[in-house]
Amino acid sequence: xxxxxxxxxxxxxxxxxxxxxxxxxxxxxxxxxxxxxxxxxxxxxxxxxxxxxxxxxxxxxxxxxxxxxxxxxxxxxxxxxxxxxxxxxxxxxxxxxxxxxxxxxxxxxxxxxxxxxxxxxxxxxxxxxxxxxxxxxxxxxxxxxxxxxxxxxxxxxxxxxxxxxxxxxxxxxxxxxxxxxxxxxxxxxxxxxxxxxxxxxxxxxxxxxxxxxxxxxxxxxxxxxxxxxxxxxxx
Amino acid sequence: xxxxxxxxxxxxxxxxxxxxxxxxxxxxxxxxxxxxxxxxxxxxxxxxxxxxxxxxxxxxxxxxxxxxxxxxxxxxxxxxxxxxxxxxxxxxxxxxxxxxxxxxxxxxxxxxxxxxxxxxxxxxxxxxxxxxxxxxxxxxxxxxxxxxxxxxxxxxxxxxxxxxxxxxxxxxxxxxxxxxxxxxxxxxxxxxxxxxxxxxxxxxxxxxxxxxxxxxxxxxxxxxxx
Numbered sequence: 001x002x003x004x005x006x007x008x009x010x011x012x013x014x015x016x017x018x019x020x021x022x023x024x025x026x027x028x029x030x031x032x033x034x035x036x037x038x039x040x041x042x043x044x045x046x047x048x049x050x051x052x053x054x055x056x057x058x059x060x061x062x063x064x065x066x067x068x069x070x071x072x073x074x075x076x077x078x079x080x081x082x083x084x085x086x087x088x089x090x091x092x093x094x095x096x097x098x099x100x101x102x103x104x105x106x107x108x109x110x111x112x113x114x115x116x117x118x119x120x121x122x123x124x125x126x127x128x129x130x131x132x133x134x135x136x137x138x139x140x141x142x143x144x145x146x147x148x149x150x151x152x153x154x155x156x157x158x159x160x161x162x163x164x165x166x167x168x169x170x171x172x173x174x175x176x177x178x179x180x181x182x183x184x185x186x187x188x189x190x191x192x193x194x195x196x197x198x199x200x201x202x203x204x205x206x207x208x209x210x211x212x213x214x215x216x217x218x219x220x221x222x223x224x225x226x227x228x229x230x231x232x233x234x235x
Numbered sequence: 236x237x238x239x240x241x242x243x244x245x246x247x248x249x250x251x252x253x254x255x256x257x258x259x260x261x262x263x264x265x266x267x268x269x270x271x272x273x274x275x276x277x278x279x280x281x282x283x284x285x286x287x288x289x290x291x292x293x294x295x296x297x298x299x300x301x302x303x304x305x306x307x308x309x310x311x312x313x314x315x316x317x318x319x320x321x322x323x324x325x326x327x328x329x330x331x332x333x334x335x336x337x338x339x340x341x342x343x344x345x346x347x348x349x350x351x352x353x354x355x356x357x358x359x360x361x362x363x364x365x366x367x368x369x370x371x372x373x374x375x376x377x378x379x380x381x382x383x384x385x386x387x388x389x390x391x392x393x394x395x396x397x398x399x400x401x402x403x404x405x406x407x408x409x410x411x412x413x414x415x416x417x418x419x420x421x422x423x424x425x426x427x428x429x430x431x432x433x434x435x436x437x438x439x440x441x442x443x444x445x446x447x448x449x450x451x452x453x454x455x456x457x458x459x460x461x
């Protein structure tokens with residue numbers, strides 16, 4: 001059950017609950033991104049579409065941005081930029097580089113662990129993310145011990161996009177991926193940090209797929225399919 | 236007395252803004268008041284120099300470049316004033332040990348440059364989705380030799396004015412303005428009249444900013460659901 005409206009920073013949000021819910025009880029509101037609380041007043045801190053889930057009293061603002069702020073549990077694509085004794089330093093686009101422990105891979109032991117070079121691309125899961133510490137990532141799901149698709153991404157090409165487009169691609173609702181998938185075999189890894197990795201059979205095909213995805217951000221589904229068709233015909 | 240461009244005394248010039256035109260920054264906006272045009276690019280939250288690092292909040296930095304020539308002391312003053320304004324408005328506690336950098340470039344100057352700079356910075360911060368307490372819009376008033384007060388003076392009017400007042404107001408009810416800059420010889424009565432005129436103009440600018448942002452967001456929101 002969503003109730004959408006566009007808000008800008010400074011707008012006061014009326015989160016009062018209707019009396020039928022039992023007006024005397026105190027209800028706990030869950031404020032998501034884009035909302036700030038000052039005493040009793042809740043206001044928007046970002047411009048975007050306001051969403052509200054009545055059953056769980058959740059409120060949040062969906063806004064597009066380019067700069068990633070790490071949050072726990074999110075899948076990200078990063079580039080290894082350094083190595084310490086304890087782990088790798090990975091650039092995931094956040095203000096501070098993330099730490100990837102040497103053993104944070106499926107089945108890794110002291111004797112048997114992957115050796116990543118500087119410049120290697122990894123698909124990882126954010127483990128620790130808060131405003132006071134540097135983010136930490138892992139290339140497997142430490143809860144299950146399985147890689148679940150995380151790990152080093154070899155070959156291919158990585159490009160940057162806005163966070164909104166990345167979320168759209170990862171939700172598998174993006175028409176551009178379907179339109180491309182029916183014509184071209186390709187592998188992709190999408191990070192919610194606005195980085196997308198593509199691997200195809202040849203550099204020309206990779207460039208085509210990358211361009212198609214970049215172009216698709218502000219197109220409708222029909223326009224997407226048309227755009228992909230035009231790119232393929234030109235090839 | 237007719238103004239050079241035949242505007243009414245309380246009439247601001249044509250407003251124009253464009254969001255997100257720069258591809259390499261985190262947020263950008265171009266804001267114009269008539270022929271005065273200012274471009275602002277924002278980075279943040281990004282990595283900060285150890286020297287500037289603050290353990291409990293983001294470090295805010297403003298860089299202001301004039302349209303012609305190298306930055307002078309006057310521009311440094313504008314940097315400092317704009318920084319103090321946005322330090323109050325940006326929710327910096329959400330991103331400790333980071334940097335938010337606001338880069339302002341004047342493209343064309345024809346009076347009320349500081350006001351246009353503040354407006355451009357507000358819109359660029361919104362475009363970058365930097366958490367803000369509220370939005371802020373600025374307006375300028377000039378008190379002419381005759382005692383008449385005109386809103387949003389162009390450079391010709393500003394050169395002949397006895398005093399110039401730039402004030403910025405938030406879109407939330409607050410006790411006072413977010414930014415005040417008054418130069419020249421003036422009486423308290425003249426200042427009070429300028430205050431009221433600027434407040435009204437700032438409201439108009441805020442409404443314009445809101446409609447620009449709303450139209451951009453609702454267009455994008457429609458696309459993502461098709």
